[in-house]
Amino acid sequence: MICKFVRTCALLGLVNCSSGGAASQGAERGAPAPLAVLTSISTFKSFVSAVGGTRVRVESLVPVGVSPEDYQPTPADIERLHAARLLIENGLGLEAWLARTIENARNPNLTVIVASRGLPSKAGNPHLWMDPELARGYVRAIRDALTAIDPGGRELFSQNAQAYDRRLVALDHEIAKRIATIPAPSRTMIVFHNAWQYYDDRFGLRTLGVIEPSPGQEPNPAYVASLVGLARRHHVRAVFAEPEYSPKLVQTLAQSAGIATVEDLYDDSIGTDPRVYDYDSMLRYDTSVIAKALGGR
Ligand SMILES: [Zn+2]
Known part of the structure; x- marks a missing residue:
């Protein structure tokens, strides 16, 4: 049975046939299939897109224009979590509904990153990303998570994260000038x-x-x-x-x-x-x- 399967692959000229699904389709084209990444809120999508580039496909669970603090997850969210490889959440109570949703998705391959972890929070307020200096920490966490899952992208993730980090520093200066x-x-x-x-x-x-x-x-x-x-x-x-x-x-x-x-x-x-x-x-x-x-x- 195994021999027949391998031979079929060889006949079809497929590479990495046994891994199946999207990954092997990507390999046929000579590039890995994009990593399925979810973010809890739309604000974090920019961080993942900037660092991951074409190696990721990113969506947010909470739709644009909806508050994450009182969001009601849908069955479609459970399906998306079931199919994803990486989830970027904020933590500190911003997404109180998320732990149960992850549990319901039953996805042993899902890596969950709490992006605010290790950053200096104030009295449990979860909105750390609103300070561009702290947003740099989110970008570092995302770079490390992507690299751990997709080591082949290490150099790209590192270069992209560095470039985005420079953008955040420039943005920080620009805001400071304006507020002044x-x-x-x-x-x-x-x-x-x-x-x-x-x-x-x-x-x-x-x-x-x-x-x-x-x-x-x-x-x-x-x-x-x-x-x-x-x-x-x-x-x-x-x-x-x-x-x-x-x-x-x-x-x-x-x-x-x-x-x-x-x-x-x-x-x-x-x-x-x-x-x-x-x-x-x-x-x-x-x-x-x-x-x-x-x-x-
Ligand atoms: Zn809020």
Whole structure:
């Protein structure tokens, strides 16, 4: 039986016939089949694409424009996890639904990388990637994970990671310059959810208040009133939110405090807006919106 199988392969001129499926199809063309990689959120897709290049095929589990903090996984997600080789998640509670979904996928070949592991988190806030300096750590973790699974790509992954790392350093400088145009007393934000702590700390802004401190739990009126008081005392210029959340609370707060609303910041998800199609363009767009709303350029 084995002999017959080998002979059939030889007759067909196939290389690596016994490994089957996509890998052998790729080998026929002289290139390995792309590695199936999943990321929890769309924001991380740019990191994987930049490092993996043509050796990976990457998708995000949480669709663009959806919050990962209260995402409900679908049966299709379980299937995708079953077929994937590598999953990049953030950790620190961002994807509370994910552990069970991975379990249900029953995929012994799946490598799971918690990208924030080893990086300095603050009070359990999961949004470390919003600081480009910390995003460099995500890129290193992704480079190492890809190399471990696909050692033949070592050189490519290393070169790509280095090039992307340089882009992140340049992006970091660019953002710092832009934020510096905001008058110092105005460098404060009230935000819908606490996605901005690392970005703010990096660039000398301050998250003064958070409308929804616990994902999915609407704050009570007394808490919203306390934020209005805070906004007035500190002369906060704007309240910021993402398009995936209901604007009702943001508008109530802004009207009561007599300040502006910005409802199109992107952080957990890139945008459906074509200007916000990857990590770099997302942070550039956000920075531009924040700088203008707070009186900078
Ligand atoms: Zn978030």
